[in-house]
Amino acid sequence: MSNVTRKHTALPKAQILIEALPWLTRHRGKTVVVKFGGNAMIDAELKAAFAQDIVFLHHAGLKPVVVHGGGPQISAALDRHGIVSEFKAGLRVTTEDAMDVVRMVLAGQVQRELVGLLNEHGPLAVGLTGEDAHTITATKHRPTIDGQLVDIGRVGEITAIDTGAIEALLTDGRIPVVSSIARSQDDGHVYNVNADTAAAALAAALGAETLMVLTDVEGLYEDWPNSDEVISRLTATQLEKLLPELASGMVPKMEGCLHAVRNGVTTARVIDGRVQHSILLEIFTDEGIGTMVVPDDEEAGDAE
Numbered sequence: 244m245s246n247v248t249r250k251h252t253a254l255p256k257a258q259i260l261i262e263a264l265p266w267l268t269r270h271r272g273k274t275v276v277v278k279f280g281g282n283a284m285i286d287a288e289l290k291a292a293f294a295q296d297i298v299f300l301h302h303a304g305l306k307p308v309v310v311h312g313g314g315p316q317i318s319a320a321l322d323r324h325g326i327v328s329e330f331k332a333g334l335r336v337t338t339e340d341a342m343d344v345v346r347m348v349l350a351g352q353v354q355r356e357l358v359g360l361l362n363e364h365g366p367l368a369v370g371l372t373g374e375d376a377h378t379i380t381a382t383k384h385r386p387t388i389d390g391q392l393v394d395i396g397r398v399g400e401i402t403a404i405d406t407g408a409i410e411a412l413l414t415d416g417r418i419p420v421v422s423s424i425a426r427s428q429d430d431g432h433v434y435n436v437n438a439d440t441a442a443a444a445l446a447a448a449l450g451a452e453t454l455m456v457l458t459d460v461e462g463l464y465e466d467w468p469n470s471d472e473v474i475s476r477l478t479a480t481q482l483e484k485l486l487p488e489l490a491s492g493m494v495p496k497m498e499g500c501l502h503a504v505r506n507g508v509t510t511a512r513v514i515d516g517r518v519q520h521s522i523l524l525e526i527f528t529d530e531g532i533g534t535m536v537v538p539d540d541e542e543a544g545d546a547e
Contacts, residue, residue, distance in 0.1 A: 262527070262529065270304075270305050271303070272304060272305070273306065273451070273453070274305075274307075274413065274449050274451040275305050275307050275451060275452060276307075276308045276309075277307055277455045278310050278438060278442035278454070278455065279293060279309055280311065280312055280438060281517070283517070284311070284353070286517075289517065293516075293522070295520070296520055296522040297361060298361060298364040298367065300523075300526065307418055309361075309419070310423060310438055311354065311421070312437070312438030313348055313349050314335075316348050316352060316353055317344065317345050324340075324344055326341050326344065332386035332395070333494065334386060334395055335435065337396040337398050341397075342396070342435060346424055350370070350424065353422070355370065358420050369420065370421075371408060371421055371422070372422040372424040373423065373425040374424055374425070375408055377405040377426060378445075379404060379423075379444070380402050380428050381425035381427065382399065382400055382427070382428045382434075383398070383434070401436060406445070406448050406449050409421070423436050423442075439498075440498070443503045444502070446508045446511070447502060450507055450508075452509050455514060456499065456500065456513045456514070457515075458493075458513055460513075460515065461473045461533065462474065462514070462515065463477070463482075463489075463493070463497065463534040475535065476536075477536055479504050479538055485497075500512075500513065504536050509537075512533050512536070514533035515533060518532065
């Protein structure tokens with residue numbers, strides 16, 4: 244290959260790196276909470292790309308914190324144990340027996356696999372659950388269905404966050420990987436908590452710069468199902484008005500984004516986890532992808 248050809252092939256790579264420079268400067272030292280879920284958790288290539296992205300953020304001077312659930316893995320394990328999966332108000336009914344399986348799958352399988360993928364790149368990731376060092380405390384959540392309070396078992400509503408263990412890990416240059424299980428505030432048991440909700444609560448408590456939620460859609464659609472135009476940016480109040488119209492799976496994600504930006508997080512984003520390296524595209528390029536939610540006091544225009 245001649246020198247001239249080599250220069251031409253190398254130049255676009257340099258331009259891509261340089262485009263990241265202002266974003267690197269802006270995000271350096273900032274905490275970013277990433278909710279890992281959907282297809283990205285199941286597809287081997289997407290899982291590997293996700294791990295690379297998180298390690299890249301770490302080496303670029305950001306402080307990533309990963310929060311995960313494990314819906315599909317939990318359903319499969321309950322199936323194997325002969326326990327029926329039942330959902331009410333979009334939440335998994337979690338009996339005592341089911342809770343044992345949930346805890347085993349989240350802390351013993353999904354989290355371990357993720358920690359392993361991250362640690363292929365160095366001694367970086369440390370797994371914990373919300374039980375560790377009182378990271379997440381919850382009380383029993385009783386949803387209202389048709390005007391009646393319903394008992395759905397060991398499903399928790401977060402009442403407190405203690406970020407001490409996570410902050411100690413970040414200070415030590417580690418990547419915390421948190422399973423969405425909470426300790427109980429009142430009865431010595433544990434609770435299954437929605438991972439979107441847990442990620443948002445942690446982002447707020449950590450004073451994170453950004454909350455990123457991986458989903459299996461491109462973002463929040465303008466007028467679904469009539470249009471597949473994605474809303475690229477909206478304020479907290481605009482989002483609040485849209486909440487009643489959203490599909491049930493999107494509600495905890497968007498409520499999480501709303502909670503985050505109303506409680507000190509600079510931006511919350513819903514991004515397509517089916518796209519390899521979507522996290523890097525969102526954080527380090529001018530285009531960004533997905534839907535970004537900003538606090539109400541952001542002027543219209545680019546608040547990045």
